[in-house]
Amino acid sequence: MATEAELKAAGEKYIPKDYDPALYRLRHSLAHVLAQAVVEKFPQAKPTIGPPNEYGFYYDFELDVNPSPGDLEWIGNRMRQIIKGKHAFKVREISADEGRQLFQGNPYKLELIDGLAKGGQDEYGNPSAGAATITVYQQDTFTDLCRGPHVPTTGDLDPKGFKLTQVTGSYWRGKSENPMLKRFHATAWASEDDLKAHLARVEEAERRDHRKVGRELELFANEPVFGSGFPMLLPKGATVRRLLEAFITDYERKAGYLHVYTPDAAKKELYRISGHWEHYKDSMFPPMDLAEGGQEWDELCLRPMCCPHHIQVYKSKARSYRDLPIRIAELGKMYRYERSGVVGGLSRVRCMTLNDAHLFVRPDQVKGEIAGVLALMKRAYADLGITEYRFRLSKNADPDGPPSDKYVDNPAMWESSTTMLREVLQESGMPFFEAWNEAAFYGPKIDVQVKDVMGREETLSTIQADQHLPAKFELEYKDSDDTPKRPVMIHRGVISTMERMMSYLIELYAGAFPVWLAPVQVAIVPIADRHFTFAQKLADDLLEKDYRVEVDLSSGRMQAKIRDAAKQKIPYILVIGDKEMEANAVAVRLRDGTDLGPKPVPEFVALLEKIARSRTLGLVL
Ligand SMILES: [Zn+2]
Ligand SMILES: [Zn+2]
Numbered sequence: 001m002a003t004e005a006e007l008k009a010a011g012e013k014y015i016p017k018d019y020d021p022a023l024y025r026l027r028h029s030l031a032h033v034l035a036q037a038v039v040e041k042f043p044q045a046k047p048t049i050g051p052p053n054e055y056g057f058y059y060d061f062e063l064d065v066n067p068s069p070g071d072l073e074w075i076g077n078r079m080r081q082i083i084k085g086k087h088a089f090k091v092r093e094i095s096a097d098e099g100r101q102l103f104q105g106n107p108y109k110l111e112l113i114d115g116l117a118k119g120g121q122d123e124y125g126n127p128s129a130g131a132a133t134i135t136v137y138q139q140d141t142f143t144d145l146c147r148g149p150h151v152p153t154t155g156d157l158d159p160k161g162f163k164l165t166q167v168t169g170s171y172w173r174g175k176s177e178n179p180m181l182k183r184f185h186a187t188a189w190a191s192e193d194d195l196k197a198h199l200a201r202v203e204e205a206e207r208r209d210h211r212k213v214g215r216e217l218e219l220f221a222n223e224p225v226f227g228s229g230f231p232m233l234l235p236k237g238a239t240v241r242r243l244l245e246a247f248i249t250d251y252e253r254k255a256g257y258l259h260v261y262t263p264d265a266a267k268k269e270l271y272r273i274s275g276h277w278e279h280y281k282d283s284m285f286p287p288m289d290l291a292e293g294g295q296e297w298d299e300l301c302l303r304p305m306c307c308p309h310h311i312q313v314y315k316s317k318a319r320s321y322r323d324l325p326i327r328i329a330e331l332g333k334m335y336r337y338e339r340s341g342v343v344g345g346l347s348r349v350r351c352m353t354l355n356d357a358h359l360f361v362r363p364d365q366v367k368g369e370i371a372g373v374l375a376l377m378k379r380a381y382a383d384l385g386i387t388e389y390r391f392r393l394s395k396n397a398d399p400d401g402p403p404s405d406k407y408v409d410n411p412a413m414w415e416s417s418t419t420m421l422r423e424v425l426q427e428s429g430m431p432f433f434e435a436w437n438e439a440a441f442y443g444p445k446i447d448v449q450v451k452d453v454m455g456r457e458e459t460l461s462t463i464q465a466d467q468h469l470p471a472k473f474e475l476e477y478k479d480s481d482d483t484p485k486r487p488v489m490i491h492r493g494v495i496s497t498m499e500r501m502m503s504y505l506i507e508l509y510a511g512a513f514p515v516w517l518a519p520v521q522v523a524i525v526p527i528a529d530r531h532f533t534f535a536q537k538l539a540d541d542l543l544e545k546d547y548r549v550e551v552d553l554s555s556g557r558m559q560a561k562i563r564d565a566a567k568q569k570i571p572y573i574l575v576i577g578d579k580e581m582e583a584n585a586v587a588v589r590l591r592d593g594t595d596l597g598p599k600p601v602p603e604f605v606a607l608l609e610k611i612a613r614s615r616t617l618g619l620v621l
């Protein structure tokens with residue numbers, strides 16, 4: 001039998017690699033304290049599992065009542081009492097039979113004990129290797145099946161560092177054929193200050209949530225009849241997208257990219273050759289059998305990526321070493337089969353348009369071309385106001401981890417491509433970090449990682465060096481000595497998919513787009529009917545100069561009209577009354593409420609032009 005110290009030490013290995021160990025221990029411990037309080041409040045409640053999660057923990061109970069806010073308050077107060085009792089978390093090893101005795105009447109714990117006894121399952125019912133030691137932890141009067149780890153005593157928890165947030169429904173083991181349980185959610189931190197900071201971040205994230213802002217600013221909408229994951233862009237959202245597309249394709253043209261249009265669909269044969277069918281099938285929509293040709297490989301697939309399509313562009317004529325590099329670009333529409341439960345807003349969609357390009361280059365050009373892509377990326381990010389990002393070298397499966405069939409099997413290729421990307425990053429002088437298990441199936445990547453309001457990292461842009469697809473498709477160019485050589489393919493997306501970039505920018509700016517991207521740049525507010533003609537004429541003049549203008553000819557009051565325009569985050573609001581009309585001037589208000597006072601019309605137009613052209617976030621010079 002292991003000692004208590006040995007059992008406690010053994011629990012430490014269950015802390016996930018990316019999780020702060022102190023937070024993991026305290027959240028795990030608080031889950032037990034919560035369970036004790038819940039069972040005291042509702043003696044009929046049957047505890048199931050209660051693991052830590054991203055910002056706290058949850059605990060699922062079989063419970064036949066809906067806890068009221070008053071019940072939650074009671075539970076929170078009782079938890080604070082238990083914490084102040086400074087009860088030790090005591091562990092002991094038990095046999096399966098002892099466990100069955102201890103948890104009799106709780107079918108969930110009995111199922112977990114069976115899984116532990118049989119082996120192959122851990123205490124959460126997840127697959128694990130070998131039969132486990134069965135341990136229980138006790139604090140105060142409450143005993144739970146648990147492998148740890150915990151803090152030494154409840155006194156090590158901050159009674160003001162946690163908050164019960166809500167109770168939702170959830171199926172046992174997440175399966176809808178199982179009983180519905182009550183999930184108690186809590187966020188938990190080391191101190192009251194940390195908790196407050198977290199709650200402030202949550203509030204800010206809700207304020208900036210692109211789904212909320214997108215609705216308020218009429219940027220996009222989800223219609224059930226389209227199915228989930230297929231949002232539609234409303235006129236204002238479509239304007240932002242058109243501007244983003246023009247912005248990036250302009251930069252690409254100047255950097256020597258050639259833009260193409262290739263089909264959204266292709267025969268399954270294409271993805272058989274590329275390997276997408278073998279490695280990426282789960283993310284593809286089911287193929288369509290149009291009974292054309294009658295063979296399985298004649299079925300039609302919606303494309304999951306553009307790479308094999310751009311390869312056809314490369315292959316459309318013979319290439320010589322002098323032609324390379326060839327940079328093929330497309331705002332390419334792609335389709336990904338995502339479960340309906342995970343799609344939402346613009347950030348997780350089933351059809352997306354990627355700012356895609358494939359560079360076909362000679363081996364001696366790879367590094368220079370990747371450096372060129374990095375430079376393009378930095379310029380684009382600066383213009384978009386994205387200042388906080390870091391580079392990640394994304395590699396294939398960790399050699400020390402479990403084997404993976406996600407990646408093509410070619411160790412020499414992985415080695416040389418990864419080394420090449422690492423050298424480019426080192427030579428660029430930009431800080432980067434490396435991560436296993438984040439590569440594309442055909443090669444390693446450089447990913448650009450940005451953070452959202454909650455501090456969560458996501459990938460916005462990628463660069464990949466690929467020697468796999470050129471071999472699969474037998475790509476060639478004629479070298480200077482007339483022999484056929486194989487090009488290297490660089491895959492890259494600079495501003496990500498249009499959908500993801502839009503959702504990111506909406507949250508970054510909280511809907512207040514810089515002037516060059518604002519769907520409406522100027523709102524004109526005439527005070528009375530007699531100013532309508534002047535206002536309309538000014539709007540027409542600005543439209544003629546390619547600015548985006550709205551003129552409010554409704555009968556509303558001036559203050560209300562100004563408020564509406566500011567709520568729509570329109571950068572400039574121009575008020576027109578008698579004095580302004582007489583002087584060919586406008587009274588300029590900014591969306592944040594700043595009053596710039598009257599300005600002659602030509603002066604305002606000059607300001608607008610300078611601000612829009614400089615792509616600055618500011619509204620004044
Ligand atoms: Zn525990
Ligand atoms: Zn590609």
